[in-house]
Amino acid sequence: MSAWHWGIVAWLLFVVLHWVLSGRFWLWLLADLIPPVSYLVVPLPLLAAAAVVAPAQPWGVAGALAALVLGVGHSGLNLGALRPADQSPADAIRVLSWNTEYWYRSGTPEGLYDFLRAQRADIYVLQERILGSHADPQEAPDLPRLRAEFPRHNVVAGGELVILSRFPVLGTPPVGPAKALCAQSPWRQVYDLTKILRADLQVGKAVLSVYNVHIPVQYAPGDNVLRPSFYTRLRERNMKRLKHFRGLEADVAANPNAVLVSGDFNSTGAMRDMRRLFSRLSCANQVARHVFPWSWSRLWQLDWTLTSAVRVHEYRLGDPHGISDHRLQELLISVSHPRKASTDDRPRIPPA
Incomplete structure (x- = not known):
């Protein structure tokens, strides 16, 4: 046989193995790192050559x-971008979801707050409200200032995650591993277990459950694949990721409210980890103007x-104008299925 x-044969075998092993075998997390x-782009020249x-x-x-055929659905190709754009109503809700990359580490607090205020969002869904790094995270001690900078927004925070909402907050039920926390839990434990922050918002007559998500990474730059400890950590990271995914999936499945799940999943659309969510929920990419959407490093x-x-x-x-290595997710939405809050759902904002 020729090299072509x-x-x-090699690429077809890889694609078949991906269908079989992604999300089922922890070691395949390494193969999941390839750009979708x-x-x-790999099978097209092979097809032409053949x-x-x-x-x-x-x-x-x-x-x-x-x-x-087997792989094109994993490529990130978004044919929805070719459809005519929707006309947004004047009262559409503006949402900003963004991984800030260690809060204001790359600049100043003033620069970050000025940038956030300029977005004029009704709901902010922000990740990485920490200083330092994920290896040695430190809480950003600016909740009082955050409230002062956004006086018209209610602030809900947990670990590295924060939600700012112009709408009343009805409650913040814990999701997944965060259910093990209590009021006395130290911040580092809250940081480790709270990778999904839920806030139920009263939006007119509807209740909108906003889930702020930051699934842990499977691979960190600098990890040495030649050391046995690398594979131990990889397997442990996979287990942590799955706990958060399963917790999110279970909570969404049991939630009667309108739902918006947004954030940094550290997962591509090609990974099986995302498939249960894709099957239950609608992806905002359907109305994106990007044929190949990317939010990190131009490829993923x-x-x-x-x-x-x-x-x-x-x-x-x-x-993101150099503030973060993640692009902003900017949305205009309407809640289409209203549900009245019960008498026990009086607006209450738990202490952040």
Whole structure:
């Protein structure tokens, strides 16, 4: 066989293994790191080569075509960008979801607050409200200032996550591993277990549950793959990730409210970890103007917004202007299925 045919066999085998192993075998997390666009740009030249170089061997074309068909759904190709844009109503709710990259580490507090205020969002869903790094996180001691900078917003915070809302907060039920926390839990434990922060908001006659998500990474730069400890940590990280994913999935499934799930999932659309959420919720990418959406390093979309009983009129991945390595998720939404709060759901804002 020619080199092209070996390439077709190898890539087809990789795609099949991805279907089988992603989300089922922790070691496949390493293979999950490839840019999703690879599932489109790798089989296309292989298909062309098979058709031109060896047209008398149709199995080569069939193999490359099979790899393309199996993988194109994982490529991040967003055909919804080709549809006409929706007309947003004047009273649409503006949402900003963003991984700030260690709060104001890359600049000054004033620069961060000025940038956030300029977004004029009704709801802010922010991750990494910490100083230092994830290896040695420290709480950013600015909740009083945050409230002062956004006097028209209610502030809900847990660990590294914060939600700012112009709408009344009805409650903040714990989700997933955070259910093990208590009022006396130290901040570091809160940080470790609170990777999903839920706030139920009274939006007109509807209740909107906003989930702020930051799933832990599976791989950290600098990890040495030649050391046995690397694989021990990889397996442990996979277990932590799955606990947060399963906790989120269970909470969303039991939630009767309108739902907006947004944040940094540290997962691409090609990974099985996202499939249960994709099957239950609608992805905001459907109204994006990006044919290949990316939110990190130009090759990966790791930041997602998923909804239920919420209409997304606009979804854009905006420029962070050098403050963060993650792009902003900017949305205009309407809550389409109102539900009145019960008499026990009087607005209450728990201490952050």
